[in-house]
Amino acid sequence: MSRARGIRPSPSARRARSLWAMRPLKYSINVTLDGCVDHRVGLVDEELHRRSADLLAQADVLLFGRITYLMMEGAWRLPGDPGKPEWTEPFARVIDAMPKVVVSSTLDSVDWNAVLVRSGLEDAVRALKQQPGGTILTGGVTLPTELARLGLIDEYEFVVHPRVVGHGPALLAGLDEPLDLELVGREEYRSGVVAMQYVPKRAVAG
Known part of the structure; x- marks a missing residue:
């Protein structure tokens, strides 16, 4: 179990969440103290894996770019690597079964319970948000930056690891x-990891 107390959302933030007319798009990413989002440099343990499995279970669909889709499929498609710790199995089972939307102009096809979006990112994501259902969860580096630039992300979750690496891709690099x-x-x-959830202030003010 986590050992620290959480915070109570402000009235304005609770109002922002209550006003979501469409299914929300949430971006969750692991990040070091110096802003690196390379998936290879974060801490890994049973508690964090359980948290990640719970996060997936709270969503209805995953939205991936090409790189994240291929990485996740290679790592977590069942049947999995028998050499992985048993505590990784819940995460593997959840992500393997989830529906996925993959954004790529270079892939010819996808499987692993996925559909492919090759063009028209903004229109495709807005249409997805208007469909019945719950949270859309996205991760990775390049696609979320474009989604943020378009104002399509409703909630940001930064899972901050107590580590400085001094290199690697940076969080939301290239925003206008x-x-x-x-x-x-x-x-x-x-482990000292702190997960923080944010909503855009434009939503709070609106």
């Missing part, structure tokens, strides 16, 4: 302008 966020949730884990 600053992105102002309001903190609406926080959990701390035994």
Whole structure:
């Protein structure tokens, strides 16, 4: 279990969540203290894997770019690697079964419970958000930056690892302008990892 107390969302942040007319798009990413989002440099343990499995289970569909889709399929498609720890199995089972939308102009086809979007990103994501259902969950590096630039992300979750690496891809690098966020949730884990949830201030103000 996490050992730190969370925070109570502000009234304005609760109002922002209540006003979501469409299914929300949530971006969750592991990031180091110096902003690196390379998946290979984060901490890995049973508690964090359980948290990741729970996060997936709370969503209805995954939205991936090409690189993240291929990486996740290679790592987690069942049957999995028998050499992995048993505590990774819940995450593998959940992600293997989930429906996925893959955004790529270079892939010819996808499987693993996935459909392919080759063009018209903004229109495709807006149409997905208008469909009945729950949360759309996205991850990775390049696609979420474009989704943020288009103003399509409703909630940001930064899972901050107590580590400085000094290199690697940076969080939301290449945004055209600053992105102002309001903190609406926080959990701390035994490893020192802190997960923080934010909503855009434009949604809070609206």
